[in-house]
Amino acid sequence: MPATQPRHVDPERKDRIIEACITVIAERGVAGTSHRVVAAKAHVPLGSMTYYFDGMHDLLHQAFERFADRAVARFDARMESAANADEACEVIAASIEHDSLASPNELNISLEFYTLAARDPSFRDISDRWMASIQHSMAQYFDAETVILLDAMIEGLTLHRALGGEPKDPQPIFDGVRRIALGK
Amino acid sequence: MPATQPRHVDPERKDRIIEACITVIAERGVAGTSHRVVAAKAHVPLGSMTYYFDGMHDLLHQAFERFADRAVARFDARMESAANADEACEVIAASIEHDSLASPNELNISLEFYTLAARDPSFRDISDRWMASIQHSMAQYFDAETVILLDAMIEGLTLHRALGGEPKDPQPIFDGVRRIALGK
Amino acid sequence: MPATQPRHVDPERKDRIIEACITVIAERGVAGTSHRVVAAKAHVPLGSMTYYFDGMHDLLHQAFERFADRAVARFDARMESAANADEACEVIAASIEHDSLASPNELNISLEFYTLAARDPSFRDISDRWMASIQHSMAQYFDAETVILLDAMIEGLTLHRALGGEPKDPQPIFDGVRRIALGK
């Protein structure tokens, strides 16, 4: 007798939904992110969505949480390889160049998140932790105000590039970081 | 049968819709901006929306265009009062502090626009002109690379503040601008 | 918030919608067939329409498919009772007289279908199968060309009567069939 339709054999169902949600946000924005679309992308029945998540807000929150965690981990990994402030600058520029700007997806998701968080305070816990982590990472090489300004510069350079469209040379990114970090 | 009573000749009707749209974007985001809501806010019948605008995209485009024009005009006006690079720094900081960050609305609209433009190239004409104007304004006091970095810094400081929530002291803004502009 | 009370498990719901759609097509034409109207006639909430059908096109396709199947079945049933070519002629004339022309509804639906299929090739699968079935049914009594001409004659007599309005005598129908089928 063959095994009758196994029922619970999809343990990372929830996981897959979150990943699908991140992808959908990248592709269609938060506004275009619906239960239906995410369910389809995750190959999961529509009914699952409200079973695993307490509505749309919960889904978005968890998706952005994972996205932020990943961004922080990646940034920390890069920072760990820096031995001094000079190298930290290089690492930060590289992070912008190769992480944030590597794919339009990363960029779009960040932007979507900022926009959502700016409007809805219930997403601020994520942004707070995100910013704190990034700044904490940089704090080993720079003083408090510099760290804040660097964080802002990172956002600015990233955003700026997002709207440019065309690929530009990476020099200004590096220069911008150094001006803030080292007074040039 | 329909069109019972055209109310005829309300000359700045279209204008009012655009303003209402900007307000709605500020309050509910692009995602929450629907014909219905804008029409209600503008005290205009729903049917007017597609009469005056060639669909949602057209409406958003015109709304953001006006918003950008206004931002540019304000920035230019401030810049005109600066007599040298030092004063220009002050003016730029003041612009961030008092224009972009003054009301959460300004901030939110900017963010909504960035997000939209990042995803949809058909809004890039606005962002291109916007960036070009701001940079042109600053070009009288700073060299080309500095202008680009300043623009990025402005965006970064603005965006950064958006997620902070609580009002912080304006000192870092001023410092950030000067580090970029004058090498501190 | 929506979906206050799903009425759950109404098994021939979809069926009822298709039947309602056929009726609406008869009464108001394809042009007058809207989700709203069909839903109302089927006593089904509007939201059901796009739940059960993949849009208007799908609904129409399924409705016409059922209509065609029914017409074919009826024609076949009649043909089965014919023992030779002579009786086949009688049967064909009776089919026109009593099936196609019996109610203005049958007629109108056919006409609506022809018009739709002539314009939109995605309905040709139905007309192809329909024509093939009818011709196959007649092929047991008549040669290939005769079958084709008979099919055309059937359409012509039917259509012709549609525009007449007043009921006319059935003699010409019988004569027309025999002239084609038997060379008179």
Next chain:
Amino acid sequence: MPATQPRHVDPERKDRIIEACITVIAERGVAGTSHRVVAAKAHVPLGSMTYYFDGMHDLLHQAFERFADRAVARFDARMESAANADEACEVIAASIEHDSLASPNELNISLEFYTLAARDPSFRDISDRWMASIQHSMAQYFDAETVILLDAMIEGLTLHRALGGEPKDPQPIFDGVRRIALGK
């Protein structure tokens, strides 16, 4: 002094609208024929539509009237060249082949008209005159019943071809006409 904006210099405005309407019917069907679309195709302001025509029904009626008149004139012209019943058969077959079936447009418009007239008796005046004219044309060569059957056969062969899609050989058309007309 140059002539000031001449006001009434578009005498065939109405004419152009009717022609545009026929084209639109061919392209999009009666269902897709709207004031807006016709006005655009005729390069005429939307307001003209209800100025020159007493609503949609009037426009359609006049458009189909012109279309029918043209079809009748063309058929009559062909028939005039026939000297006897044999030649009349050839002429009829040629009419089907080269007039009705030449362009899918002709076909579609006819079908649209039949469908409309079948549903709406207020278009029957056109179909009555159309049918009467065609039959009158043929009456010089054939007896009354034959004429009726020929008319039906013409419709049938035309319609039949409409749904076929692929171009077929003209032989069956000729044969069909002769079987009806001459008992083969």
Next chain:
DNA sequence: TATGAATGAGGATTCATTCAT
């Protein structure tokens, strides 16, 4: 005479969510 402005009704469709199973 001719038309642009204006509008309410209705078009298809998408959606988050509920509930019975």
Next chain:
DNA sequence: TATGAATGAATCCTCATTCAT
């Protein structure tokens, strides 16, 4: 535990028509 069925609200948009000019 998990899900398919079901639905009402809301989405954008098209339209025929009216009316002031």
